[in-house]
Amino acid sequence: MPRPAVTGDVPPQLRLPPVTSTDDETTTFDLDGAESFLRMFHIAHPEAGPVGPRLAQxxxxxxxxxxxxxxxxxxxxxxxxxxxxxxxxTSGVPWRRLKVRDLRGLRNAAAVAGECAEHLRLACHDGGIRPLVTVFAPDTPTAPGPCVWNEQLVRYAGYADGLGDRRYTAFTEAVRGMGWRPPAEPGRFDVLPLVVETAHEGAQLFTVPPEVVREVRLEHPDLPWFGDLGLRWHAVPVISNMRLCVGGVTYPAAPFNSWFVGSEIGTRSLADEHACGAAREVAEALGLDTTTERSLWRDRAAVELNRAVLHSFDLARVTITDHHSESRHRLSWLRSRQRPAGNRPAFRLDPAAARRARAGGPARFTPHPAETTRPQSPGRLAELLRRRAEG
Structure with missing residues (x-):
């Protein structure tokens, strides 16, 4: 049965005004996007009433x-x-029932960091990953919203000697220059601090509370020695540096998660020599010839790493999907998805945000010369979490 149509043509007096200029500066607000989105929303939700009064408002x-x-x-x-x-x-995510955490009132860095930690706690849900979106304050003409520099809320440090995740070596050096101190004995899986930037505070560092970082230690279903490699990975992929654009309004901090595809961990993160580079040690433990690429040792090692990831997440009862299931889902998505349009709601990644996530800069806002950036104590976020749980 077709959905009820939105009430007829909107009279001219109720249509959103065209883009205008003030003091020779063009308004950046996307009015067409606002009107298109509101029409789209009212078609999907006829119980919201006619669109005309909302457009007038x-x-x-x-x-x-x-x-x-x-x-x-x-x-x-x-x-x-x-x-x-x-x-x-990812496949299987019931997007219509996604939990959206509306935290648009939060603009201070400490509050944003605390709720990012809360997002991790809620999303993990004892391993049965809950897809969540947490939306912080938007950009407005008078007050730009906060942003999170990190690519994901949980990322591992990379050090100059090659230890850790080499994708984040530059980011690690940047946050060390801002005051972060790695463990006395740096390891392969040292969780990086969150960097939250606001216009009025600049970039601030926050330690992610260990109690909200669920990690899965990797073992192999057929290789008893695999567990001795000490490999592990965090359970929830919370993407945190993309901006949410809805109806002309931009939310620069809107972390969201579904769950991992196994190959994202096994192949792209653990096996890749530009990331954690674990393929070689797995291949050597398997007795493969690593002196020539024609032995395909990288491929064989990546397969065993992916098997270990899926086996270990299943054993720990943490939600994950495999890349074959995901490929079928993506093909279905490509066939059925809406064609790209500039005014549809979207998560977007700016080039500057991508650079911040890997290089630790450039800052979104120019800090005041008197500002200093210091890491916050891990107890501060833990206290915020305790207060929330008690409340």
């Missing part, structure tokens, strides 16, 4: 403030559609 709000505030239902719908259409929603 938004027209007045944009005229008065230069932006508008989404209702809770609009925000939830926009975030879910953005995740569905982005391609980041």
């Amino acid at each position: 938004v027209r007045d709000e944009v005229a008065a403030t230069g932006t508008y505030r989404h209702t809770a239902d609009e925000l939830s719908y926009g975030a879910r559609i953005a995740l569905r259409d982005s391609g980041w929603c």
Whole structure:
């Protein structure tokens, strides 16, 4: 049965105004995106009533403030559609029932970091991964929103001698220059601090509380020695440096998660020599010839690493999917997804945000010369979590 249509043509007086200029500076607010999104929302949710009055309300709000505030239902719908259409929603994720945490009132770095830790705790859910989106304060004409530098909330340090995750060597050096200190004996899986930047505080460091970082130690179903390699990986992939764009409004900090695809860990993170580089030691333990690429030792090692990842996550009862299942899901998604459009809700990655996640800069905002950046104590976030749990 077709859905009810949105009430007829909207009278001209209720349509959103065109983009205008003020003091020779063009307004950056996407009015077309706002109107398209609101129409889309009201078609999907006829119980919200006719779109005309809402467009009139938004027209007045944009005229008065230069932006508008989404209702809770609009925000939830926009975030879910953005995740569905982005391609980041792994197979089996019930995107219509995704939990959207509306934290648009938070602009201070400590509060954002504390709720990022809470996101990790809630998402893990004793291994049965819960897909979540946490939305912080948006950019407005008067107050830009916060941003998280890290690519994911949990990433491992990379050191100049090749120890750890080499993808984040530059980021590790940057946060060390900002005040972070690695363990006395650096290891392969040292969790990097969160870097949260706000316009009024600059970039701030926060230790991720160990109690919210669920990790899975890797063992192999057929190779008893595999566990002695000491490999492990974190349970929840929370992408944290993409901005959420919904109806002309940009939320620069909107961490979201589904669950891992096994090959993302086994092949791209553990096996790759530009990441953790574990393929060689696995190949040597298997007795493979690593002096020539024609022995395909990298491929054989990657297969065993991927087997170990899937086996270990299943053993720990942590949700994960394999790359074959995911390939079928992606093909189905490509066939059925909406065609790209600039005004549809989306998660987007800016080039500058991608550089911050790997190189530890450039800063989104120019810090005040008097500002200093110091790592916050791990107890501070732990205390925030305890207070929330008690409340």
